[in-house]
Amino acid sequence: MTDQTAQTIPQEAQFGDYFALLKPRVMSLVVFTALVGLLVAPGTVHPYIAFVSILCIAVGAGASGALNMWWDADIDAVMRRTKRRPIPSGRVAPDEALGIGLALSGFSVILLGLAANWLAAAILAFTIFFYAVIYSMWLKRSTPQNIVIGGAAGAFPPLLGWACATGAVSLEAWLMFALIFMWTPPHFWALALFVKTDYGDAGIPMLTETHGRRATRNHILAYTLLLVPVSLGLALTSIGGPVYLATALVLNVLFLKGAWAIWRRSEEVAEADSYRTEKQVFKLSLTYLFLHFGALLAEAALRPWGLGGW
């Protein structure tokens, strides 16, 4: 066998390549928010049932990631950030990714139904459908609002956690959903302002390119304003409390200040300081979400000692 023929043989996929199809980094956020949704819900869940439920939610999220990579293999091959993914790099065949995505979707939904309840399983099935079909196949390539509506897929995990624990969904669960849903646009668009992406080359309409950077700055402020009442409204529910309210107040003041600063800046000013404010707001957005859910968890943890909640 010559060196030349050796190079033409596609690299054998390893277990890690199949695992990479599940987008493990995205999975970590899913696990965290779903776990909080499950732990702050009223009632008690057997620890093993809780573990299996969270595992199913994580695997379901991973399955939708695999379906997304299967569908988007053509555009992943064009963009720098994604061209080393298992499918565009040739390590995993598209059909394999489709098979893994469908199989894991089925396994995760059925096992969640058996472990927790069928409402949670139905919501998980809808979440996978929403991410793979509504977002990946339809919205992503057709509208610059893709990230807004597609963000719903990332917002379902706490609702799922809640449904696993209670067998129902309530106002608190929907507010946790709304918190992530309203947080996604300013979080993502702050990133889009300072990262030079090649979405345009891949034919994906992103707000920064279809409507310009001024419009993106306007949208960041508008969605941040809409995010504030959701965040503070959660404080007034049964899962909120003084710790959450104090945390949310501080974080919302900081986030609003950042969104206002982004809105006031012109592109020239932003370029002059290498998008310093945009980068700060993006980092803050990560802290914002983490601490919101962390505060909800703290309220639930303090409750047995009579300290959490109102």
Add this chain to the structure above:
Amino acid sequence: MAIRVEHELHERRRGRNLGMLGVLLALVAIVFGLTVVKVTNLDNIAQFERFDHAPRPLLDPEVQEAMRAATGAPAAAAEETGQ
């Protein structure tokens, strides 16, 4: 001739085959654990017999409740008469 032929393909795919083995073993362990937890957490362990080879709906607390409401008979008696 060797009983066990080691093909080059086996060597190349060792990692993913072992990974798959781990996933399948984990699945078995998860389902087994789930079964143990579900069964041991039944309010009345006799309910487990509802699914023992042949369905016995008369052991279902909801069915018992419905029969009590309809006939006024005690649940145990309803079960016995159903046999």
